[in-house]
Amino acid sequence: MNHQEKNSVAVIGAGIGGLSAAYDLSQAGRDVTIYEASDHVGGLAAGFKEPHWDWTVERFYHHWFQTDNHILGLIDELDWRDQVLFPRPVSVMYHQGKFYPFDSIPAALMYPGLGWGINKIRFGLVGLYLRLTKNWPPLEKTTVDAWMRQWAGNQVYEQMWHPMMIGKFGEEYASVVNMAWMWARLHVRTTRLGTFLGGFQTFADKFADHLRQMGVTILLKTRIEKIIPEPDGQIALITDDGQSHGFNQVVATTSPGLLAHLAQDLPKSYLNGLLSLESMGAVVMILSLRHQLSREGYYWYNIPKSAGFPFLSLVEHTNFLSPDYFGGDHILYIGDYLPQDHENFDLSQEELQARFVPHLKKFNPYFERDWIKKTWIFRTKYAQPVPLVNHSKNIPDIRTPIPGLYFASMSQVYPWDRGTNFAVEIGRRAAKMMISDKND
């Protein structure tokens, strides 16, 4: 085993959480090495670029809210705030074959799906309460289904929230997700949506370059296959070339299931906790088109599965950001959250395209197949943690029972919903613990 110096720390994963942890650990004088399995940094927020595009496109649609203080605060520290844009694209909801804007109070008031009487008032009052209250713990004791039916009423729930819950969590979990999740989602949303000049990948690359200049080593295409506590108190990381590297402290930013697989010396109770956490996967197709699809210029279409679409959302990225950044191409996402055993994880790109593309005429009757220049498909089995009732009791501790091994993932940012903002928060929280534990 290669033993490292006294201050040596490893980060597993170069997603936004891992990069943020590395930033604080390095600032505290630690000698930091990041191990990343893929050939790029950015994790789930990563993007790619065609040769004729100036900007990158995220593999999975991404934007920030104006309330995303952790990531915007980090960007301020790095002095890059002038590279953040906050346009105001239009999101729409489906009602009886048509889409209606639904991203501001006046727009919601005009939405015909709730009628014009008491339902609209109940919808408004419930929304206002959830925006204003900070007291989320009682809400995790009940489900979105039960709470919304009681306070917003059956009709409002079935028209507005149930389709969204089905889309996000499928039939299996839609009625068992707890109400604190919905609170967190509604509490922080803003109508302006943000991105970084050049896209999220540009941000991640710039952040990684900054870390390298600070002295952090980032090893791409280097997968960790085992995490083993050593008798001398070090943590050994076994890489995919069979080498063993010893560190004083290690933080893993992978999914809980993967950590359980990597660190089999964790005590049973912690391992079982990791394995009991549920999550949904995501399958996203990206299309570059010769023409704009939404003639109204809509960015985000919320689509109820019950309306017969084989996907949950259609997002025209170039109605958020100018097609000029993408060599004039119009970029469209077709996305869905799905159970990890769903057939869309196994179907070929051609098969998925054959399922999705005929529906595009419903968004623009003039759409033709030859508008499509190119398609890409991205899939991940770990996309959206599922918080059940009293979920706060199930969150694994950042400090694992193995001394020196820490865990910081999307599954622990609860009650907040996963996002790059909270990846920064949990990465930095883990770093703070590591620094204080080593100083004690």
Ligand SMILES: Cc1cc2nc3c(=O)[nH]c(=O)nc-3n(C[C@H](O)[C@H](O)[C@H](O)COP(=O)(O)OP(=O)(O)OC[C@H]3O[C@@H](n4cnc5c(N)ncnc54)[C@H](O)[C@@H]3O)c2cc1C
């Ligand atoms: C469909 C979708 C839409 C989203 N939309 C938004 C949005 O609009 N706004 C937003 O802010 N967030 C959004 N998110 C969430 C956001 O992408 C995540 O919350 C965030 O990127 C998580 O960062 P992380 O560092 O915790 O984990 P990850 O990004 O998952 O990083 C973990 C890293 O670990 C690496 N890794 C895994 N195993 C190993 C191993 N054995 N060895 C070495 N490396 C390993 C992975 O390759 C990866 O790079 C979205 C996510 C999805 C899936």
